[in-house]
Amino acid sequence: MRARTCRSIRAELFITNAVVIGASGGIGRALTQAIADSDAYETVFALSRSDISLPAPIRFTTIDVTNETSVTAATQVTAAAGQIGLVVVASGILHGPDIKPEKAIRVLDPAAMASVFAVNTIGPALVAKHFVPLMPRSGRSVFAALSARVGSIDDNRLGGWYAYRASKAALNQILRTLAIEASRTHPETVVVGLHPGTVRTALSQPFRPDENAPGVFAPEECAMHLMDVLEGLKVSDSGKIFAWDGQPVPP
Structure with missing residues (x-):
């Protein structure tokens, strides 16, 4: 898959607004700024549970993706501004005070697993x-969500991380199913998952190699890679998962 120029994408993608969910995280914040810098959208909505301050044309709105009432309220705010040509879900959880990636099935905690899902x-x-x-x-639009290579069933050679792997595998299936449904009502909408690689964020901090190791990206670098992937997407790519370098991730 070859990325195209920003100018050609702007002509094709310009709808009105873009939405980034999870905009307070490292990748989400960088993506929000990169999308705003592209000048492809009139307004970029930065949605997260935590308040953030970013310059116009970015607007902040609160959202909690685990609460449907909150999601509905955020939808109403963005809908008032017009149609949406890009949605990126950048929220995610790998670990927390009561959540740790499992090294073995014997330590699996159902409450923690439910929180991850x-x-x-x-x-x-x-x-x-x-x-x-x-x-x-009608017209090209994109719905994307951050997935992970560890969600690939074919690529699982190390085991462990039951809740996180399973949650991302399930996400990939949801995206695939959504792509099929959306093709009937929104035939030019592209639905994809994005694997950002290893990024210097709080999510990956306890598990990543040395920060200067090859293949470990700053959030801004990651955002630029993902923007290239988004800009190069075709309708035929809908339902697939792509890594930061544009290569498909096996199911």
């Missing part, structure tokens, strides 16, 4: 439920 799987599904209807039924 609520953010990584159900959350993006709720976002799709409420935001896809705001996307144009």
